[in-house]
Amino acid sequence: MTSRLAGHLLVECLIAQGVTHAFGVPGESYLAVLDGFHAHADRIRFITNRQEGGAAFMAEAQGKLTGRPGVCFVTRGPGATNASIGVHTAFQDSTPMVLFVGDVASDARDREAFQEVDYAVFFGPSTKGMAKRVERIDDARRIPEYVARAFATAMNGRPGPVVLVLPEDMLTETVDAEPLPRLEPVQSWADPGSLRQLRELLLAAERPLVLAGGGGWTSQAAAALQRFAENWQLPVANTFRFQDTFDNHHPLYAGDVGLGINPALARRVRESDLLIAIGPRLGESTTGGYTLIEAPLPKQKLVHIHASAEELGRVYQPTLAICATMNAAARCLEVLSAPPQLPWVDWTAACHADYEVNVDVRNGGIRLPGPIDMPAIIHSLQSHLPADAVLTNGAGNFASWLHRFYCYHGLVKGHKTQLAPTNGAMGYGVPAGIAASILTGRTVFTIAGDGDFLMNGQELATAVMHGARSIILLVNNASFGTIRMHQEREYPAHVSGSSLTNPDLCALARAYGYAAEQVLTTEGFEPALQRALAAEGGTVIELLLDTEVITTRGTLSAIREQAIKTGR
Structure with a gap:
């Protein structure tokens, strides 16, 4: 057996399980693991993210795309709590994922040390929790056992997330254990x-x-x-x-x-x-x-x-x-x-x-205020995106246009083509699309609202740093549209907390290194999409959508009138 740092052994265990990419935000609590990624950079890439929520979403997207656990590394306390949104998404979406959390040293535990959190309580493995299993690795010799069990738990039965906690002093121990062989999910047959x-x-x-x-x-x-x-x-x-x-x-x-x-x-x-x-x-x-x-x-x-x-x-x-x-x-x-x-x-x-x-954009059943025809926009996507393109979105009424009018070829063609959070997590689409580009190299299209985009738009920096290329359709209606829709139904004409004042979103995208352009009419979208498909890097296409346009089932005015008529 070869002696090495426990942090290096942990990376070797990931490689043994077939992991080629790990996402995360670096932290001093797992420096030995980062050194392990450096030592094995020819076999596994550590993707440096700008915020742990974005990193966890990328790992969740990795799990969806590959069917094997997506991997995310974060530091203790704030790092873990930021990443919890991705863990919750993986749990409700039944996605295999392993979150590694660097933790306080063993001799400081249970003293409310710097950024200390009880992760078993926080992630709460149960039918109402966020993770299938939460474990701490105190003995460096057992790293292979814990990693293998985490992968087995994440994949078997209902897939889901597992959290492994890594005391920083454990990771710096010298150990001579060896990685365990790659695990495959167990098949359960109908009787x-x-x-x-x-x-x-x-x-x-x-x-x-x-x-x-x-x-x-x-x-x-x-x-x-x-x-x-x-x-x-x-x-x-x-x-x-x-x-x-x-x-x-x-x-x-x-x-x-x-x-x-x-x-x-x-x-x-x-x-x-x-x-x-x-x-x-x-x-x-x-x-x-x-x-x-x-x-x-x-x-x-x-x-x-x-x-x-x-x-x-x-x-x-x-x-x-x-x-x-x-x-x-x-x-x-x-x-x-x-x-x-x-x-x-x-x-x-x-x-x-x-x-x-229902998907026929010519059926005449939809009349939208303003110069943007969203069904026609989605129809353009159908005409120009390749069949194996990955489409991603976060949460918001903007996604309903994609869900209704885009026709997926699907898994039967050999590729996972939809990445979307069933738990309704905002901010998912942008990092998921970037992860898909890094992992597959295929064409990636993301639709995001203005509120949705600004939750994880910083990950455009991650995309540029790691050579990812995604096309982002940014639907800007200067509001949290879903909440506005509910307000108009429940409290008609009482707008509170749902209006937004946005920065220049195209200028922001360019600052990160993406190309960007604003589209004001339906006719302007198709050539913009063609330019984005031909570009070497990522592109943001901003659509300015009238606030009155909320869903495929009606506009704000229609919702408002119905709410007034029904007294709701």
Whole structure:
């Protein structure tokens, strides 16, 4: 065995697990690990971020893109608390991730030392916490054991984040332990009896509908899901912000079930007599606040397939619960034999027709104030972005345009193409897009609001430093638009706290090293996009959008009038 600093051993353990990039903000509490990154710079890159929240979002995006734990390093106290937003996102999005936190030295613990925090309490591993597991490594010889367990915990069952705490004195010890071999996620297979019962439920159904999403999907699993849907001619809807789980161009696609759902699709969900949920945990956004699918006993027959037994029956009592990982579940389903004639072919065709009407920008159903036509803007994206482009967004009503009108090719084509936070975290899109560029080299497009952009816009400096290239559509309506929408509904004409005074956002982007231009009309967007696609570096395209334009379902004035009429 070779003796080396514990901090170097930790980096070698990451390399053994296949990690090529780690994101973080440097701290004096883990200098020995930073030295380890320097020693192994030919095999792993440490991406220096400008704020821990941005670093954690990048690691979460890494987990989504690769299916293996994204890695983030932060220092104690403020560093860890800043990073908690990414941990919470990874937890609610079921994304594998490991957060390493440099900590106070062992001889100073429990004295409220400089920046000391009880991380087990703060990250609270539980069904209501932010992490699946929180552990401290006190013995440097056990670093390989802890790292391997963290990766196994992050990947297996319902994927999620793990926090490992690193006392700074432990990292400077000399140790002769060796890294453990690379771990692969364990596959959990559906039992034959459950599959027979599922087939019987299908044979008795008249209006079945598949809801696909959640964590743990691979391109192979997505392809198997598509074959299952084709064999049984099933309509498939993707759940909130997992729109790339099933190819949106496929004739069996029914749309996305989430915030701003197509009313026609909402009716289809309610009218369905058999819902087959493959992968999602059926959270609040997907279920319309637990009303689209009523809790705890749905009106529809519900088959719930999930990788974690703890999620099955947690909110909904399903007709049939199947504990299986997505790769195994989809491969089981694709060989489930279907009869030659199916009674719901017209139902399936109608579900897809509803979707096509909803995404048709020429249907004349949307009239927006001002010179910017957002559906036409998204249509331009569809025409010019390559099929494997990665699209990212944070939280805000601006994202609803992308969710409604962009058609994802999806995982079945071999690539993860959507990175978006199901927990509604603002500031996610910019760092996620930069991480996607660093990790994949593919075309990356981010849509961000002005409030959303300014939460992590500093990561443009990270992009320039590390050679990343993203295109950012910055929708500037001088407000926190989602909050303004809710205000107009609940307290009409009482604007409070939601208006913004912004800097010159194009000048700010240029200061970081991005190209930037402002677009004032719909016609000006397409040539700006083409210039951005041809550019060597990143570009910000700022759209000035009328504050009255809030959602694809209406404007502020319409929301205001409805609120006044209803007394809300």
